Amino acid sequence: xxxxxxxxxxxxxxxxxxxxxxxxxxxxxxxxxxxxxxxxxxxxxxxxxxxxxxxxxxxxxxxxxxxxxxxxxxxxxxxxxxxxxxxxxxxxxxxxxxxxxxxxxxxxxxxxxxxxxxxxxxxxxxxxxxxxxxxxxxxxxxxxxxxxxxxxxxxxxxxxxxxxxxxxxxxxxxx
Numbered sequence: 001x002x003x004x005x006x007x008x009x010x011x012x013x014x015x016x017x018x019x020x021x022x023x024x025x026x027x028x029x030x031x032x033x034x035x036x037x038x039x040x041x042x043x044x045x046x047x048x049x050x051x052x053x054x055x056x057x058x059x060x061x062x063x064x065x066x067x068x069x070x071x072x073x074x075x076x077x078x079x080x081x082x083x084x085x086x087x088x089x090x091x092x093x094x095x096x097x098x099x100x101x102x103x104x105x106x107x108x109x110x111x112x113x114x115x116x117x118x119x120x121x122x123x124x125x126x127x128x129x130x131x132x133x134x135x136x137x138x139x140x141x142x143x144x145x146x147x148x149x150x151x152x153x154x155x156x157x158x159x160x161x162x163x164x165x166x167x168x169x170x171x172x173x174x175x
Contacts, residue, residue, distance in 0.1 A: 063091065095107070124143060
């Protein structure tokens with residue numbers, strides 16, 4: 001619980017609202033939707049003068065497997081275990097909007113799943129897409145936490161595990 005409260009505290013400090021909705025059908029399949037919306041007024045106060053220098057516009061929607069296909073040459077350079085990891089994200093639909101003009105910064109991830117346990121850590125989706133595009137090492141593995149889901153037919157659980165204390169401390173200092 002201590003680590004979960006630290007994680008939630010970190011998220012609140014960066015002025016971001018995260019909504020995660022999981023719908024589970026009677027057969028155990030379903031859909032997970034995660035939305036991240038940055039609260040721009042709070043962010044403007046945090047960023048101060050630097051905020052006025054931002055000149056960003058990006059409004060993109062893609063399916064993760066599109067990155068695998070588009071950058072297949074890079075994808076094939078990864079080890080089989082890493083390729084398997086990317087395949088867990090293959091059907092994740094991503095919508096990203098960043099607009100300094102409209103003062104909007106949001107990410108939305110949607111995945112239809114067969115079982116709850118196959119839901120990947122959606123927080124890592126964009127990092128993995130960038131890794132494939134730029135042929136990087138797995139940068140999402142630098143996260144200090146891992147999220148997993150489980151459903152036994154009666155009880156649903158979402159487990160946040162701190163996997164890297166050093167990175168957690170760096171994140172705290174950054175905030």
